[in-house]
Amino acid sequence: MTAADRPLAGPPRRFRPLRETVVPIRVPVPLASTQGTLALDLEPRHDPPAAASPAGRAAGDVVPIDRRWRGDVEQWSHRFAQAAVEIVGGDRPVSQLLRWTTSAVYADLERRARLVAQAGGHGAAQGRVQPVRPKVLSVRTCFLDRGVVESGIHVRYGERSRALAARFELRAPRREEAPRWICTALDWS
Template sequence: MTGSTLVRTHTGTVVPLRTAPVGSIQGTLALDLEPVVEPPAPPPLRALGAGDVVSVDAGARGRLEQWSLRYAQAAAEIAGGDRPVAQLLRWTDPDVYLDLARRAQLVAHAVGQAAGQGRVQSVRPQVLGVRTCFVADDAAEVSAHLRYGARSRALAMRFEVRGSRWICVALEFA
């Protein structure tokens, strides 16, 4: 029999099994197996928040959410020792700055590297989203959802306007 093979069934009988030609695409998936080295795209912003204590226009909310998302990404990378703490000096209260520097030193020391000199964490943190609550015209509290591989963490931040810029005056990882 051409184009077939013999197969023994569970009862012991031998039956012919016809083989069909296999197409070059059948049974394959179009997978890109190259590693992703670029940071993830930021998530879309949400609509106006119902938790605000004071009313804020959509433009101001959008600008603070975009900025706080970038700040949270940098803070997570700094706390993990991957980024130099000096990158957030202009937008961080001195007490928060010292705490971030201490966290970075502890993590880097645990793996035997110097903080802010390159890759310390095995997984790059990713900010999945931020939520903003304006508690005054010049103060906002922000929560961020961080992902470290399969694990999640929360980051709570408080920003206040000092001079002409938002400054992080409180930062807590959970």
């Protein structure tokens, strides 16, 4: 009888399952809540703006602002910021914010979207599915004038946070158009 024909002596060896011996290349990332559709509605409202009340100011405001006007501007700032972080993340084309940005802010958004796409190995604005979607959590505004506001924006990326600072100015480019907010500065930190 050769060594190959002999039965193995002792109890059978137990092998660890394959999953315990394989080291994962990527750590699984939890998915954040979905933002819903990517519709973008930054058109100005057609109801008349509320008049500024002479009553007190919010902390940081230079001029007194009506509560309704503040709420409308904060909502608009929130929608703008959400669109901006989705552009940089590759979910939206940068052209969606063309009417609401200056050329310098537009160029910066375009550059950031391109750099993130190159780093991630995908094309910019292709509507890719991100493992973690950015979500704007809060917007705080400071009115320097009725038509000039600066916003501090808190953005959440999964477990990480980021801050944005934006400056918006109310402008009427042509006679027939209603005034609209334009982002004149957008700083990422």
